[in-house]
Amino acid sequence: MPDPLKPAWRLVVDPEKCQGHNRCQALAPDLFRVDDLGFASATGDTMPDAMLEKATLAVRNCPEFAIRLVRVGQGDEV
C-alpha cells in the first residue's frame, strides 16, 4: 500500500524565472510562500503524493514556467 504522505516530490521555484506573479501562492498557499519583494519559493524541501494535484495546478498556472515538480530519487518532471 503506497503511503500518500511519504515525501515523494520536490517542488522547485527557479528564482531566475520567478517574476512575482503570485499565482502559485494564491492557488496553493500551503506549498508556496512569497518573500518581502513578492518572489515565491517552496515551503518545504519535499511533499507527498497527497499534495500532487495542488502542486500541478500551480505549475500549470505559472506564466513564467518557473516551477518544476521532480520525483524524489528519480529526477522525472511532470
Added chain:
Amino acid sequence: MSDRPPVTDRPPVTDWAADFDHMDARWVEDPFPIWDDLRQRCPVAHTTRYGGVYLPTRMADVRDVAYDPETFSNRRPVVRANPPDVPLPTPPISSDPPHHKPSRMLLLPAFTPQAIAPYIPVTRRICAELLDQIGDARSCDAAVQYAQHVPVRVIAAMLGVPETDGDLFRRWIQISLDDTIHDTPESAATFVAVSREMDAYFKRHVESKIDSKGTDLISFMMRARFDGRELTERHFYGALRLLLIAGIDTTWSTIGAALWHLAKTPDDRRRLVAEPALMTTAVEEFLRAYAPVTMARQVRKDGEIAGCPVKAGEMVLLALPAANRDPAAFPDADRVIIDRQDNRHAAFGLGIHRCVGSNLARMEIQVALEEWLKRFPEFTLETTKPVTWAAGQVRGPRTVPVRIGA
C-alpha cells in the same frame, strides 16, 4: 468619459498584415478576428504608420520579445505618431537594464500580497458606497457609475490623499486617454501640462508631510533609496505618476469587461452567484480573455521576431491580449470558461516588466465583482444603448449600460 471615435487622418486599414493600425475603428470595436486572422497567415504583422511598428500575435513570439530586453527597449512604452517633446520617464516601466532592476526593487515591497491585504476592507467599503449610490435604480452604467471609480479611490487611499481627489485623477486619466486618441502635437503638449500638474499635486503632499514615516505610498517613496541615495526629483515624481496612472484605467477596464461579460452571459453570472468559490478562476479568465493592456517596445538593435527581421528604431506592439487568445497556448482560446484550470495568461506581462501592481489589480477586480454580485445578482445588458470600447493600448468598455433585477 469621451465616446468620440478615434480622430485620425490615417486611412482605414485594408491590409492588416502590412499596414495595420491599432487605432482603426474596426480594431477598436473588435480586435479579436483581426488577431485570429493574422496569427494564422502572418503572425508578425507590420505597419509603416507611426514610424514603423511590428505586431506579434502568437504567445510564443510575444514571450520571446518580453524576454529579450536587450533587443527590445521599454524607453517608449506607447506607440504614437506625436510623442511628447520632453522626456517624461516613469521608472521602472520606461527603464531598461541595468537601471530597471533597482528602480523596480524599490517599488516591489509595497505591492506584495501581504502589503495589499490591508486594502481589501477599504476596497469593499468603497464598492459598497458606490453601490449605495446606485441604490434601487432599475438601470445604471456599470462602467461609468461603478468600475471607473473603484481603482481611483483605492489608489487615493494607498497614496494617503483624500478619496475625493479620485475625480481629479479621473480627469487626468481622461486627458491622457484623449491624447492617445488624438495623437497631435497639441494633445501631447496638454499631456505634458497634465504631467506637470500631477508633479505639483504630489509636491504639495510631500511638503505637507512632517516626516516620512507613514504607511502611505507617498511616504514610502520618500523613504526609497536608489543605489543608497535619495531618488532624484525626476525619478521620484515619475514613479509617483506611474503609481497613480498605471493602475486606474487598466483595472477599471477589466472590472468593466467582466461585468459586461456577466451581463450578457446569464449562465456564467448565475453560476458565479451560486458558486462564489469559482471567483478565483473566473478573475484569471476575465484577465486572460479581456486583457486590457498592450505594451510597446522599441527595437534597440536589428533583430528578428519568429524569423521576421525587425529594424532598429521601429516599435513593437506587445499585444498581450492577442497572445492570450492564441489557440496554441489555450484550448478553446476564444471561449470564456470561468472555471478554466490551466491558465498561464500574460495579462500582466511576462519577464522583468511584469505589472508591479498585479496583486492590487487582482484584488480590486475580485472584490468589485463580489460586492456587485452580492448587491445585484440579477442584471442584464441594456441592449438599446451601445457599449463603446476605449481606443489605444488600454482596452475596456467605457460604457456598460445594464438593467438591474430579474
